[in-house]
Amino acid sequence: MLLSGLAAALAPRMVLAAPESHSITARAVPRTLPGNAGPSTLWLYNEKYPLIFRAKRNEPFTAVFHNELREHSTIHWHGVRVPYGMDGVPYMPHDPVKPGDSFTYQFSPPDPGTFFFHPHCNTVEALGRGLAGVLIVEDPRDQGLFDLEHVLVLKDWRSRPDGSFGDFLTDAGAARAGTFGDLRTVNGEVMPTLTVPPGARVRLRILNVDSTRIPMLNLRGAANPVVIATDGNACDPFALNGWRLGPAMRADVAFIAPTKSGAEIVLEDVFSTRPRPLAKLVTAGDGLRSTKAVLRLPAAELPMPDLKAATTLDIQLLAGSLDPALESWAKQNGVSVDELCLTQKVFWSINRQTWPGAAHDRKPPPLFELKSGRSYVAELFNGTPHQHPMHLHGHTFRVLSSSERDLPPHWADTVLVRPKERIRIGFVAGQPGDWMFHCHIIEHQETGMMSYLRVA
Known part of the structure; x- marks a missing residue:
């Protein structure tokens, strides 16, 4: 085990x-x-x-x-x-x-x-x-706000009964929603059971480290569970209510445990016709009667973008095509495709650019060139039939709005963009460097949906 x-x-x-x-x-x-x-x-x-x-x-x-x-x-x-x-x-x-x-x-x-x-x-x-x-x-500001916390790491495994693995990247998966694993675990276990004291203020740190799956989270048996942090960053609490947790996304969820011993709370994925239980929490031990029932973290202290002065960036998530220049480019630069950690097939693109076929050096031109300390608003449009959790390295951005749903404003480093959706994010350009920007469905990342922002 x-x-x-x-x-x-x-x-x-x-x-x-x-x-x-x-x-x-x-x-x-x-x-x-x-x-x-x-x-x-x-x-x-x-x-x-x-x-x-x-x-x-x-x-x-x-x-x-x-x-x-x-x-x-x-x-x-x-x-x-x-x-x-x-x-x-x-x-x-x-x-x-x-x-x-x-x-x-x-x-x-x-x-x-x-x-x-x-x-x-x-x-x-x-x-x-x-x-x-x-x-x-x-x-230190978090001390004493909760009685207990559990870390829950969600992951699928593409293993066979004999222990061998199936292909980690398939053409069918890479060109669509990804290749899914059949063995679903939390902390490496199937349906683990954890304990919480009756009446405790509980904090669950939930991480999706899977390469593909996008669960919709629910806590059956918990009264009014709320999301108190997105991608680790404190937010105004909002109802969990089937929050979608794309690959690489995190959600801190808080609730007050039932006061009765032996009560069960089940973390489940409701993104299917029948909910899929993932982990169970059972009340046991001495009960707690806390007078601090407010489930909230101190406000995140992050660089707030100046939306009035912000420069707008147009980012389109699109299908890609095989770039015949890729192999010759790599040979000319004395670099193998394996060294670049990439596949030779291209199914996806950002603003019709793919990585690294269009490059004249060891990497393609940046998607945008930014100035450190300036504010930017990026509008992400998903022109594909699949969801894309888009991750920006080195920055935490403010999710501002969606064209398709009511999203609570929140801080994130990875945002899930649904098909035909436009999502606006705002951020302050950070330290100088070439910061990766890519889809965290890894098969999409490795088949074209990867670029970078240059901050100077």
Whole structure:
């Protein structure tokens, strides 16, 4: 069985005189997934799934990454506004970490919340084999607001009963909604049962680290569950009510547990004709009678865009086509397609640009060139028949409006754009650098729906 690593991650730590340095080792590990007869070759950080680290807001965090895989890798700190040199994208900003080598990531996370980390090379296979971890950035302002929290990591596995994996990227999946796994887990387990004290104020940190699936979340048995943070960032609480959690998106959900012992609360995916239960919480132990019933986090402290002075960016998510210049471009530049962590097939594009076929250097021209400190409003239009969770590296943006639905204004680093929908987001351009912008359905990312914004 897989080890959750949750208990260890939540254990108290000694206060050290110097910033603690974490060691993160990526290696292949044989593990038997739930219900399978034989072991699977998983790729894990520190042989745990999920590996969970805790950091403190604005305090130094150091992680020494050791690559024991047979291919090069990196760590991208998804949603964390890290310095450009720490973003973990191969060749931008640093070379990939070769097998047997190490790289030290150092940053002070400026924002509290629920984040995760994963490689940004051969991502579809790496995530498919389990190479992802959780980074929780704590804020002293949150202390005492909740009695208990649980971290719930959602992931499908494309494994067969004998433990072997199916294809992580298929043409049929990449050209449509993605290739789905049949084994659905939370923290590496099928329908795990967790306990909460009766009457407790509960915080669930829910992360979708799957490469494809988009669940609609519901908490059956909980009275008035609310979303209190989106992608780790505090928001005005709104009803959970089937909130769609695209790949790489996170939702912190709060509720007050029933006061009766033995009551059940079920986290379920209602994006189907029949709800799919994912995890169960059961009330047990001594009851709590808290006088603090307000389920809310302190307001997020993020750069607010000046919408009146903002420059508008038009971004169209479109179908792509195979670019015959790709192979010749790579040969001319002495770069193999494998080194670029890309497939040679192109099904998707952003503003009709694909990566990297149109380039004359080691990367194509940027989607836009921005000025650090200036405000921008991007209008994202999805001209395809499939949903796209679009992620911007190094920035947290404000989701402003949708042409198709009533969206509560909220902060995010990944926004789900439905077919024919126009979504407006606002942000302040951050540190100078080339910041990736891509779909987090990884098969879409690796078949064309990837670009970058250049901030100068």
